Amino acid sequence: MQEFDVIIIGAGPAGLRAAKVLAEGKAKVLCIDKKQEIGVPKRCGEGFGLSWMERLGLKPDNKWCLQSINGAALYAPSMKSVKIDFKKVSGYIIERRVFEKELAKEAASKGAMIRTKCHASDFERKGGKVIVSCAEQGENVKYATPLIIAADGTESLTARKLGFDTKIGLNDIDSGYQYEMANISFENPHFIHFFFGKEIAPRGYLWLFPKGKNCANVGIGIAGSEPKTAKEYLDKFVKAHPGLRNGSIIEVNAGTIPVGGFLDELAADNLLVVGDAAHQVNPIHGGGIGIAMEAATIASGIALKAIAEKNFGSKFLNQYTVQWYETRGNKLKRILKQRHMLEELNDNNFETLAKSISGSDIMLIAEGDLKSSAKMVIKKLVKHPKLAKVMLKYLK
Amino acid sequence: MTAVNDRNKCCYCAGCPIVCPVGAIELIDGIVVIDKEKCTNCGACVKVCPVGAMSIKR
Numbered sequence: 001m002q003e004f005d006v007i008i009i010g011a012g013p014a015g016l017r018a019a020k021v022l023a024e025g026k027a028k029v030l031c032i033d034k035k036q037e038i039g040v041p042k043r044c045g046e047g048f049g050l051s052w053m054e055r056l057g058l059k060p061d062n063k064w065c066l067q068s069i070n071g072a073a074l075y076a077p078s079m080k081s082v083k084i085d086f087k088k089v090s091g092y093i094i095e096r097r098v099f100e101k102e103l104a105k106e107a108a109s110k111g112a113m114i115r116t117k118c119h120a121s122d123f124e125r126k127g128g129k130v131i132v133s134c135a136e137q138g139e140n141v142k143y144a145t146p147l148i149i150a151a152d153g154t155e156s157l158t159a160r161k162l163g164f165d166t167k168i169g170l171n172d173i174d175s176g177y178q179y180e181m182a183n184i185s186f187e188n189p190h191f192i193h194f195f196f197g198k199e200i201a202p203r204g205y206l207w208l209f210p211k212g213k214n215c216a217n218v219g220i221g222i223a224g225s226e227p228k229t230a231k232e233y234l235d236k237f238v239k240a241h242p243g244l245r246n247g248s249i250i251e252v253n254a255g256t257i258p259v260g261g262f263l264d265e266l267a268a269d270n271l272l273v274v275g276d277a278a279h280q281v282n283p284i285h286g287g288g289i290g291i292a293m294e295a296a297t298i299a300s301g302i303a304l305k306a307i308a309e310k311n312f313g314s315k316f317l318n319q320y321t322v323q324w325y326e327t328r329g330n331k332l333k334r335i336l337k338q339r340h341m342l343e344e345l346n347d348n349n350f351e352t353l354a355k356s357i358s359g360s361d362i363m364l365i366a367e368g369d370l371k372s373s374a375k376m377v378i379k380k381l382v383k384h385p386k387l388a389k390v391m392l393k394y395l396k
Numbered sequence: 397m398t399a400v401n402d403r404n405k406c407c408y409c410a411g412c413p414i415v416c417p418v419g420a421i422e423l424i425d426g427i428v429v430i431d432k433e434k435c436t437n438c439g440a441c442v443k444v445c446p447v448g449a450m451s452i453k454r
Contacts, residue, residue, distance in 0.1 A: 043409060119425070155410040155423065168414055170440055175411060177446040224415060230446035254407030254446045256414060 004030045004113075005307050007132055007145040009120050009158040011038050014275030014292035015151030016103040016114075017056075021300035023110035027307055030143060031112055032134065034119035039100030043153075043255030044289070045178065045209045045217050047192060048099075049091040052290030056297070064099040065092040066211045070190045074362065076354035077197035077347045084359030093192075093209045093217070123148070123161050128312070130162070130270050146312045147303055149272045151296065154256050156277040164268045166277065170225040172260030174204055174286060177230035177253070178219025179238070180211070184247035189213050195237070196350045202226050203343045206237055218244060221257055221286055223343070230254075257286045260336060266324060267317035272299045280328075283336040284366055291328060298323050334368040341365075341394035349387050356380050370395045397454055398435045399442070401428040405449035412441035412450055 006022050008015045011033035019031040047069070053060060069092060071085040108114055115136060122133040132143045150158035154173075156166040186193065189210040196205050203223035210216045220234045238244045258279035266278050274280065275292035282291060302320040306312050345353075357380050364373045374395040381388035399421070401412075406428060413421040413428075420434035421441060428449075441450040 153410070154414055156414070157422075160419075167417070170415055170443055173411070173415060173444060175444050175446045176409075224411070224444040227443065229448040231448065252407060254409035254411075256409060256411035256444060256446075258414075 001131070001142050001144050003129075003144045004028050005145065006030075006147045006149060006303055007032070007130075007143055008149040008151055010150070010152035010275075010277070011100070011104060011114060011116065012151060012153060012275060012292070013100065013103060013289050014277075014296040015149065016100065016107050017293040017296040018149050018151060018274065018300045018303075019107035019112035019114065020103070020110055021297055022303060023107060023112040025300070025304040027304060029112045030115065030145075031107065032115045032118040032120060032136075034117070036117040037097075038104050038116060039097035041251075042096040042253055043176070044096055044253070045207055045219050045287075046094050046096055046211070047091060047209050047287060048094050048289055049287075050089060052091075052293075056290060056293050060092055061102065064094045064102060066095050067093040068190060069093060069192055069210075071188075071359070072192045072194065073187070074354070075193065075195045076350040077200060078351055078354075080351065080354040082354050082357065082359055082362060083191070084362060093211050095211075120158065123158070125162075125270065128270075146310075147270055147272070147306060149274060149296075149299060149303065150277050151274045151292075152277050154258055154276045156273070159268075159271065159273045159277055162268065162271050164271060164273065166263065166273065166279070168258055168261050168279065171223065172258065172279075173224040174221040174257040174259050175224045175226070175230045176219060176221040176255045176257055176286070177234050178217055179234065179249045180215070180251035180253070181218050181244065181247040182215045182250050184214055184216060184218075185243040186210065186216065197347050199347070200237060201233055206234070215250075217253075219253070221259075224256065257281055257288075259283045259286055259339065262329060262333060262336070264321075265314075265318055266295075266299075266321040267302075267314060269314045269317075270312050272303060272317055272320055274299050280324075280332075283332060283339040284342070291332070294328060295324055298327060331368055334370060335366075337370075337394045338365055338368065341391055344390055344394075345387075349390070352381075352384050352387055356384070365395075397437045397452055398432040399430050399437065399450055400453045401430060402449045402451070403427070405447045407447055407449075409446060411444045411446065415440040415444045
């Protein structure tokens with residue numbers, strides 16, 4: 001049986017990042033994915049902020065950066081909008097399948113072993129190691145390792161099979177549906193567009209992320225507990241918009257986003273959980289590429305220490321939990337409050353906000369700056385005390 | 397009564413296994429497999445499904 005220092009389950013952004021960092025640290029690492037092709041199908045709007053790329057040391061590459069983004073437009077149901085203009089490139093809409101393949105090539109070049117169409121069906125703890133049974137291109141193979149990194153997405157089957165509960169309630173999950181559309185027309189291709197309203201996307205929003213001038217990811221995320229499906233809302237929106245109505249659908253994407261329910265612990269004996277599997281997602285916009293890759297970097301640092309000290313116990317590995325919350329988790333928990341605020345707003349509230357506040361005001365809220373946000377709400381919503389009260393409840 | 401999956405509608409997004417409170421649903425080899433013995437007909441999978449591929453049937 002082949003042995004590895006670490007086996008990573010899932011070759012998405014988090015898993016491939018971990019593979020690279022661990023290989024650079026001279027660990028013997030295997031990264032497997034049950035799909036036969038990395039990066040496909042995407043479950044993603046493909047927006048990636050420049051500040052995240054810089055934080056992760058990634059250079060924007062024309063191979064996968066399809067469209068530069070300088071700002072965002074937020075639309076109330078009447079289509080009155082608030083614009084956030086950064087006046088410079090603040091992010092890109094990327095091509096996930098190309099991006100992830102580049103990550104895979106880089107990890108492989110550092111010495112990581114990657115295998116696709118390799119499904120880890122069973123995990124067994126034995127003598128301080130985990131035996132992973134895999135179906136690899138139809139053949140049964142077993143690998144052994146003292147440490148598993150579960151990077152297998154929202155479904156998080158690996159963690160669950162290793163006795164680590166990552167179940168999530170219907171209120172903490174968004175149900176998402178998206179069309180990649182071609183031959184459509186929309187306003188500014190250098191802006192990402194968000195649409196709000198109870199009839200448009202109950203307890204969520206609808207997005208249009210441009211991929212070139214006449215193409216875009218048009219998608220929706222709504223609360224998992226909503227009775228109508230995400231598809232119904234998306235179809236209704238597309239039909240109602242002349243610029244989209246006659247467009248072609250070149251890809252259909254479905255997925256669920258763990259927007260709440262952060263886990264108290266991100267590690268157990270022989271196990272580190274990263275990315276969507278660990279619910280590491282921005283609760284306001286549902287974005288998770290950068291967050292997942294950052295978490296994978298932190299987890300890999302602890303993994304390298306664990307290998308050096310031959311300690312794969314839960315207590316040691318949970319240093320990752322502490323580091324992640326300090327670096328990112330606590331901030332995301334604050335942002336989760338803002339999500340609950342957003343969920344409480346009705347259509348009239350959205351209209352009032354679109355008239356009363358500016359793009360930079362929205363940025364204060366989105367970035368989780370509670371104090372400044374509260375000050376702004378008190379100042380700008382003097383004439384709307386009811387709405388201000390609702391919002392202030394969440395800005396403490 | 398049990399949850400059923402309409403393969404023509406299903407996009408294999410794996411939303412249903414995540415929300416199933418009793419672990420009755422798994423995505424195996426790209427197909428949604430439902431354990432009828434475990435299923436409690438709670439409807440969580442029906443609600444979370446983005447495309448309406450899940451339903452509760454006799």
